Amino acid sequence: MGVMRLGFVEVRVTDLDAAVSHYEGSLGLEVTGRAEGKVFLKGWDEWDHHSVVLQPGGVGLVKMAFKVESDQDLEDFEKRIAAWGLKVSRVHRGEDFAVGEGISTELPSGHVVQLYREMETLGVGTGTENPDPWPDGQRGMAVPRLDHVLVTAEDPHLFSRFFTEVLDFHISERVVPQAGSDQILGAWLFRTNTPHDVAVIPGPNGKLHHFAFYLDNWYEVLRAGDIMAKTGIPVDVGPTRHGITRGQTIYFFDPSGNRNEVFSGGYITYPDFPCITWTADQLGKGIFYIQRELNDRFTTVLT
Amino acid sequence: MGVMRLGFVEVRVTDLDAAVSHYEGSLGLEVTGRAEGKVFLKGWDEWDHHSVVLQPGGVGLVKMAFKVESDQDLEDFEKRIAAWGLKVSRVHRGEDFAVGEGISTELPSGHVVQLYREMETLGVGTGTENPDPWPDGQRGMAVPRLDHVLVTAEDPHLFSRFFTEVLDFHISERVVPQAGSDQILGAWLFRTNTPHDVAVIPGPNGKLHHFAFYLDNWYEVLRAGDIMAKTGIPVDVGPTRHGITRGQTIYFFDPSGNRNEVFSGGYITYPDFPCITWTADQLGKGIFYIQRELNDRFTTVLT
Amino acid sequence: MGVMRLGFVEVRVTDLDAAVSHYEGSLGLEVTGRAEGKVFLKGWDEWDHHSVVLQPGGVGLVKMAFKVESDQDLEDFEKRIAAWGLKVSRVHRGEDFAVGEGISTELPSGHVVQLYREMETLGVGTGTENPDPWPDGQRGMAVPRLDHVLVTAEDPHLFSRFFTEVLDFHISERVVPQAGSDQILGAWLFRTNTPHDVAVIPGPNGKLHHFAFYLDNWYEVLRAGDIMAKTGIPVDVGPTRHGITRGQTIYFFDPSGNRNEVFSGGYITYPDFPCITWTADQLGKGIFYIQRELNDRFTTVLT
C-alpha cells in the first residue's frame, strides 16, 4: 500500500519536434499518444501508457506524478497532505490524458506533486507470454524505463520531510553540513527497493535538475554515450560512477536544455536501510566518485 | 508495512568446516557468529547480523525467514496465518541467535517459514559515512547479499497462494500447463521491486532447489565461474541467462550438495507488474534461455 | 612480411538460402557478392571483399585462405611448401572471385590452404575519415570480423609443424599426453598478436570443427546468445570461458550443421610468447574452463 513509483514526469520543452526526436529517436522511448498539444511517451519495459509527457513552451518540470497502489491510498494521502498544511486538489479522471482519478498538491518548494492510482495500460515490449528478455527493433539508447527525478529547493530539509512524513518515503542518502549534523542539505528518497525515486539538492525553488532513465549495465552506459556523440547530444558529465547510490551515469541535455540522465547499477534498499550520510566537504566524491569534484554546470544549470 | 525481504535461510550441511570454507572462502560471506553449533554469515552489503545459517547434519532447508517492517505486521500475520488454516507459533526473542521476536509456521508443502521484525545489526562493509562503492579486502566471489530461494512442492499452486493470500506477495512469473490455463505449476513471487524473493516449482514437498546470491553484473558472474573452476566447486549450469526474470546465472553446489546460485540483472517489479505466463512446453527456454533445454539435474537434484 | 591473418574460409552448406539467412541475418555479416553459385560475405569491420564464402552442396571446409603481406611472400612460400614436400599450385588472379594471385596446397591432413596477397577492398562500415566507433544499422550479432578456424587431423603434430616450419606461425598453446611430453595432440597457432589464427585437435583428416567470429566483450557474447534463442539457432556450448586462450565463447551451429563460434577476449601474443602446455587430463578445463568437462558433441560433431 502507498506510493509504488515515480509514474511520470511532465516537462516543458521549447521545441516539441526537436524534443520528440530526442526522446523517441535517441533515447528510444515510444510515442504512445498526442493530445492537448502534448506528446506522451513510455520506455519499452513500462506497461503503463506513459512515463514522460512533453509540453510545448519553455523548459522545466510541470509536475512529477507518483502511482499509488489503491484508491484508499488516494483518500489517505489527500487527508495527510491537508493535515501537513498543504492545499490539495482532485485531478479527475479525464483531466489528464490516459490517467485515472488523482490528487495534486504544490510543495513549499513550488514543485507540483500528483498522485494517481490508475493509468491506461499498453503492456511491455516483450509481452507477457513466454517473453524474450528484450524486444526486437530497439532504437537509440533503448532506455527501458524512467527511474527518478532530482529537483532543487531552497529548503531541501522541508522537501524531504514532505516525502518521509506524508508519503512514507525513506532516505537512502543525505548530505549534511558536517559530521554530526542532522540538517539535510540534500536527500535521496525511496519508497521500496531502489536507491531513489526522487531526490533534492539546494537551489532555487521549483527547478528541475534532471530526470533519469534506467540502463541495465555499464556497457549500455558506454553505448548511450556513443549515441550521444553520434547524434550530437550535449553531454554534461560522464560516463562515471556516483558515490551516492553507487550507480553509473551520464548526464546530458535535451534540445531544450532540460538535463537527462542514463543511470545503471546502484544498491537495493529496504525500509530498514541504514541511511548514508555525506558531509558537505565530500560532496564532490558523493556526486562524481571517480573525479571527486563538481563542475559549475552541476549546480547552476537548472530548468 | 508487511514483509520486506527474504532475511535469511537456514540450511543443513553434512560437513560444517567444508561448508564454512565454501561460503566464507569462495562466496566471500563473512562469518558473523557461531552459536548452538551453528555458523552465521552475511554478505558485505547486508547490515543485519546474518543471511545464511549453517547447521551441521544432513542437507536441505531448515527454514526460510522473512523480515517484516513492524511488530504490528507480526501480529497481523499471526492471525492471517491461523485464519488460513495453518498452525502458527511464536519464536521468542533469544530462541534464535541475534534474532528478535517472531512467528513460525509450517506450510502444507512442509517448508518452515519464519517471520521476524528485528535482528542485531552489524552494518555494511562500506559503512554509512562518505562510503566507497565497495569495500577493500574482498574475498572470492564477494557476493554482496542473499537474493532469493527456490523450493519444490507437490502443490505449487497452494504454495504460491500462501504467499499471495497471506503474506501479500505478488506473482511476477508463473508456469501453466498450456495457454489459457490458470493452474500454477511454478511461481516466482515478490514483495516489492525484485523479480522474486521466493519461488516454487513442482517436486517433492519440503525440498530445497537452490538459494541465490546477488552479483552486480554479467562480468561478475564470469568471475564467479572462474573462481568455481579455481576452487573446484561443482557447476550445475551456466553462465547463462534465465528467460524467467531475465537474470544472468550460474547454478553450482556447496560441498554438501545444496545448490547455490549467483544471480545478476533482472527487471524491476511493482504491485501492478503484469504477471508473465510461461506455457510448460516453453519451460526450457524459461529456465535456461540460451540453451532452451533443462538438464536432468535441474529437476532431480534437490536437498 | 609473411602471413598477416586468416583471410577467409570457404565452407559448404546444404541449403544456401538458409545459410545466407544465418550468416547475414543472425550473425550480421554483409553479403558483398554472389558469383559462380557462391555467396561472399564480410564483417562490418573488415575492409577486404569477403571473409566467408558459402558454397552450396554438402558441409565442411573447402579451404582456409591466409592473406600475406607481399608478392615476395607468395614466391617464398611457394618454394618453402615444395621444399617441405607438398604439392603447391598457383591460383591465378580471376580464378577466385575478388581475389588476386595466390598459391594453394593440400596438407597431409587433407585440408586445403590458400595464400593470397590481394583482395578487392570495400572498406569498413565506419569509414576512414573521422569515424564513429561502430556503424549505424547493425544486424543481429553484428560480428565485426572473422577470427580463427579450428580443424581436426589424424596427426595434429604434423599439422602444426606445417604452420610453424613453413608459414612461420608460433604455438600459443598445445596439448600433450602428459607433463614432460613434446607430442602435440592439439595446437593453437598464431602469426602475430592474437591467441590463434588456426588450431588443430585430434580427429579425422579434412574435417572442420568450427570457425569463429570476434565479439568485443562478454556482454556482446550474452547478447549473441540471446539472438540464438530468439532466432532458433542450435547452441552447442556456452556462454562460458575457455581455459585455452582465456577467451569467452559460445559454440553454435549454422543451418547445415557447420559449427560457428563467437569469441571475445583472450590475451595478446608475440613471437616470444611462452608456449602454454595443457596435459590431456586437464583438457576439459582447457576447453571449457568453468564446467571443466567436454561434452560428446565437442569431439564427435564435425563437418
Place this chain on the structure above:
Amino acid sequence: MGVMRLGFVEVRVTDLDAAVSHYEGSLGLEVTGRAEGKVFLKGWDEWDHHSVVLQPGGVGLVKMAFKVESDQDLEDFEKRIAAWGLKVSRVHRGEDFAVGEGISTELPSGHVVQLYREMETLGVGTGTENPDPWPDGQRGMAVPRLDHVLVTAEDPHLFSRFFTEVLDFHISERVVPQAGSDQILGAWLFRTNTPHDVAVIPGPNGKLHHFAFYLDNWYEVLRAGDIMAKTGIPVDVGPTRHGITRGQTIYFFDPSGNRNEVFSGGYITYPDFPCITWTADQLGKGIFYIQRELNDRFTTVLT
C-alpha cells in the same frame, strides 16, 4: 622479424617511494628488481623482467625501448638508423639491468629509442602449465601489461616517418589540418595487430604525454576509476571512449605528475589496415569521443 612491441618505458620520478607505492600498490605491477638506484616492475601477464623502470630525479621519459625478434634485426636497424641520418650507439649487455645487447638512438624530437633482443625472463603470473585465466592475489587495478606510449614532438610528421621508414611501423590513425592534406599533425603507430604501440601529437620536443596499461574490459576501467578515488590518485579525464582507437580509457597522474592511462578495447590492425584520418576540427571527438572536446590539461600538462 623486426620490432615486436614496446618492451619498456623508463621514466623519471621525483619521489621514488611514492612512485613505487603508486605503480605497485595501485596499478598492481610487481617489483621485480632494484638496481643502480632504479626500480623495475612488470605486469602479471608479462613474461619479461620488466616493462616499467622508475628512476629518481625529475619527471618525464628517459627512454622508450622496443623488443625486436632477432639479433639480425639489431644489426639491420643499426644500419637503417644510421642511413636515415641519426647517430646510433650500442647498449652492451649488462649496461641495462636484465637487458641483453641493444642499440640506442636519439630522435630529432629528442626522444631516446632503444632496441633490444633479449631480456631476462620471469614468466607470467598464471604460469604456462594448465593455467588459470588470472592469478590469485591481485593488487589494485591489476594491470596485466604495458600497452603504449604517447609523446609530443615539434615535428610529429618527422617523428612518425622515423617509425614507418626505419622501424617498419604502420600508421593506424593520423590527424591532418584539413581533409585532403597529408601533413601529419599526430600519428598513432603500430607494428603488428594493436591500434598503437607509440603515438605522437604536436608539442615540445622530448616530452611525455602518457604511457598506458591494458585492461581487459570497460568494467575493469570502472574498477580502476574506483581505485583511483579510493587511493586519491588525481584523474585527468575519463572513464570515456576514444574516437581514435575506439578504446576505453582513464587518464590519471602518478605522484610525480607523469600521466598514466588505463586502456581497454580497440580494434585489430594489420599491415594492410586502411589508415584512418582525422581532420583537426574533429580532434576533440577523436580524443574524447563522448565529450567531443579536449580540456586544457590534455595539451599542456606534459612531463
